[in-house]
Amino acid sequence: MSVKVEELVREEHPMEKLLRMDRIPHIWCPTCGLGTTVTALAAALEQLELDLDNVAVVSGIGCTGRVAGYMKLDSFHTTHGRAIPFALGLHIARPDLKVIVFSGDGDLISIGGNHLIHTARRNVDLTVICVNNFIYAMTGGQVAPTTPITARSATSPYGNYEHPFNLPLLAASSGAVYVARWTALHVRRLTTAIKEAITKPGFSFVEVIAPCSTLYARLNKLGSGLDLMKFYHDNSVIRHGADLKEVDIDYQSKIAVGKFIDIEKPTYIDCMNEGGKRAFGDKYKPYGGGNGGN
Amino acid sequence: MKADPKNVLTGSHYLDGNYACAEGAIAAGCKFFGGYPITPSTEIAERVSQRFPLLGGVFIQMEDELASMASILGSSWGGVKSMSCTSGPGFSLMMENFGLGIMLETPCVLVNVQRGGPSTGLPTLPGQADMMQARWGSHGDYEVIALAPDSPQESFELVIHAFNLSEKYRMPVLVMTDECVGHMTEKVVIPPAEEIELLERKYTDKKPGEALPFEPTSDGVSPMIPIGKGHKFHITGLTHDYRGYPVINAETQEKNVRRLIDKVNMHADEIIWLEEKDVEDAEVVIMAYGISSRVIQPAVAKARKEGIKIGQIKMVTVWPFPEKRVRELAGKVKSLIMVEMNYGQVFLEMDRCAAGKCRTYLVGHAGGTVHNAVDVYNTIKEAVK
Amino acid sequence: MEYWRTPLDIDKLKIPRGELHIIKERCKGCGFCVEYCPKGVLKLSEEFNSKGYHPPEAINPDECVNCDLCEMLCPDFAIYCVRIEADEKEVAN
Structure with a gap:
């Protein structure tokens, strides 16, 4: 067998203008779904024709936390769990920017869970993309607040016995105005959902079920990331507007996907301005950014 | 401004x-x-x-x-x-x-x-x-x-x-x-x-693509890089290079941490702010910060009235520690005293810098109230012996 | 392909044609593109890239209809399609 080593091809991939090519190849494992979710975000940004100077990405820690480092945008890789409050500060200072939080389930739901529910409650105009691979991947496959019951992980070696969170229900009941769930296989629908989430004023939450091949699939003997993609193909059920109490995910169960919530509600800054007017009448100037709207 | x-x-x-x-x-x-x-x-x-x-x-x-x-x-x-x-x-x-x-x-x-x-x-x-x-x-x-x-x-x-x-x-x-x-x-x-004089933030004057978030400069402080201006910069809490990109190795760690340390140390003389009183001819210097620097006043006044050559240093800045000044004084005075509402925190630094060249005393307690002037006075009496 | 109902403007419709670009060195051999290409254009090749993965190769490149699904699914930004309008075939054929 002959091994042919080619020079790196210089052709330009259409996503290159949105990626930090000096950092590619990325650190993610073969058959990991994260790269696909990044493509969905990049495609969404491109299709929205946003001025990319005005888009910022904030990530926490973990495999998904590395997304900020690969997007060619003003991008912030913060501490574990604190992407949302960091993004909140950024948004309040510069409400003219689109601030997107892109992080994983461990980061956003476990250590950052309190920030998620409170920022959703305040309806801060952020887009949160939560990649759920059911496990702490970066640290070697430990149990997560999303790990389905009976699934094995490095710290639930005999099978998980804790109830996992139902993320769409959590986000919606905390006050999110847009909630959707897709898998990494549903790239086009995911792109549409991200577009809608970015456009939506207020707190939007998109859960993306993505394969973790090296840990979740391996520890549970589920094959490769490709096998998980096939599983999503066979077991995803599109249920737009579903009763969120029914969209929890059991081990290797059907996965309800779709757009679950899309409602109108004044954002944090709208409410602040309303409160200011209520208290001070015409003396109050609507907030237009931390430096007087520049 | x-x-x-x-x-x-x-x-x-x-x-x-x-x-x-x-x-x-x-x-x-x-x-x-x-x-x-x-x-x-x-x-x-x-x-x-x-x-x-x-x-x-x-x-x-x-x-x-x-x-x-x-x-x-x-x-x-x-x-x-x-x-x-x-x-x-x-x-x-x-x-x-x-x-x-x-x-x-x-x-x-x-x-x-x-x-x-x-x-x-x-x-x-x-x-x-x-x-x-x-x-x-x-x-x-x-x-x-x-x-x-x-x-x-x-x-x-x-x-x-x-x-x-x-x-x-x-x-x-x-x-x-x-x-x-x-x-x-x-x-x-x-x-x-x-x-009221205010210092405004220094932003990079370089164009997008050329500006780096942690650009090396002669004074150790990189100008900030503004958001939303097309710089498309990246910053991370991971050990990073001048571009802000994570680089996980000992060499980058050395440069990264040195920058954080050097930019303060390089300007320590500028940053350190001490208010000294009667230190020139002092045999004993009493140091304190915050409320403790006011609480010591009756004890110091009484000691001076009694002819004790006591000087005082109020530390307006506690960190960075005025290492140079304390070393200098340690060679001249009999004792240095630190008054603080703890069991010896900034005292440890003072004691380290005194390096055995003078005696050091702590007037400390666990907090809950300010110091009793009598304790301060008694320590001064002890320190001047 | 046979149509069970013929579009009224079938004579104006053309089947898009795509030209595949595979950046072999970036590929990690996940096989997503091979599995989900609706036209079965790709297969994992026997060759290795320098990281030791088998990148895909186009076994029947003329079948590519520029749907972009391989490009969207590829987690490593290693494959993409470019539309070639000149080569588009009439649907009616």
Whole structure:
């Protein structure tokens, strides 16, 4: 067998203008779904024709936390769990920017869970993309607040016995105005959902079920990331507007996907301005950014 | 640049130290405050929340101190002067993102109105036992700047100074006050806006593609890189190179940490602010900071009246520690005394710098009340022997 | 392909044609593109790239209809399609 080593091809991939090519190849494992979710975000940004100077990405820690480092945008890789409050500060200072939080389930739901529910409650105009691979991947496959019951992980070696969170229900009941769930296989629908989430004023939450091949699939003997993609193909059920109490995910169960919530509600800054007017009448100037709207 | 008159409550006021901190922040042009209630610091947040709506600022009561600290870093990167306040337990929680602020070299101000600890400790009574936490509270190697006001007037002034230092050296700056100063009500004279000098943030003048978030400069401080201007920069709490990209190796770690340390050490003489009195001919020098520097006054006055050659140093900045000055004095005096409401934190630094060249004394206790002048006086008598 | 209902404008419709670009050195051999190409254009090749993965190769490149699904699914930004309008065939054929 002959091994042919080619020079790196210089052709330009259409996503290159949105990626930090000096950092590619990325650190993610073969058959990991994260790269696909990044493509969905990049495609969404491109299709929205946003001025990319005005888009910022904030990530926490973990495999998904590395997304900020690969997007060619003003991008912030913060501490574990604190992407949302960091993004909140950024948004309040510069409400003219689109601030997107892109992080994983461990980061956003476990250590950052309190920030998620409170920022959703305040309806801060952020887009949160939560990649759920059911496990702490970066640290070697430990149990997560999303790990389905009976699934094995490095710290639930005999099978998980804790109830996992139902993320769409959590986000919606905390006050999110847009909630959707897709898998990494549903790239086009995911792109549409991200577009809608970015456009939506207020707190939007998109859960993306993505394969973790090296840990979740391996520890549970589920094959490769490709096998998980096939599983999503066979077991995803599109249920737009579903009763969120029914969209929890059991081990290797059907996965309800779709757009679950899309409602109108004044954002944090709208409410602040309303409160200011209520208290001070015409003396109050609507907030237009931390430096007087520049 | 001068302060904006809209933000400055020029005149004489009767304010407590916490309100004075808030007025200092507002005068300095702070427009974002992420806070969480905790005794004895809460009045700062309350005052800011009252004053901000008509000044175009945003006060937001975050869900916890972790979020408060993270939010002010975000808003600072959004180009807005930002601040938070807290006390012991909250300070512990903030240490995580204080470290991020150090690593991302983010200008912002954090006020710790110290109470007695450890843990929940003495919520309503003073302490000065967070000084080493201020210095080393977040993991890893770095340098900090910490100021310690002794009065409401100084609280006002030092918060403005802290904002200026944070912009100048591109880092979070700590104001380590305490329950006594925070809740002490005194006359505070707020000068006209044109007498308040503010340092504005230095932004890179390079074009997108050329500017680096942590560009090496001769003074060790990189200009900030503005968001939303097409720079498409990346910053990370991971060990990073000048581009802000994570590089996980010993060489980059060395450069990264050296930059954090050097930028303070290189400017230590400029940053360190001591108020010395009668030190020139002193046989004994008594050092203190914050409220303790006022509490020692009766004892020092009595000692001087008795002919004891005692000098005093009020440390307006505690960190970086005035190492050079203490070493110099240690060769000249019989003893150095440190008065602080803890069992020897800044004392350890003084003792280290004295390096056995003079005797060192600590007047310390666990907090909950200020020092008894008698204890201070007795130590002076002992130290002068 | 046979149509069970013929579009009224079938004479104006054209089957898009795509030209595949595979950046072999970036590929980690996950097989997503091979599995989900609706026209079965790709297969994992026998060759290795320098990281030791088998990148895909186009076994019947003329079948590519520029649907972009391989490009969207590829987690490594290693494959993309470019539309070639000149080569488009009439649907009616």
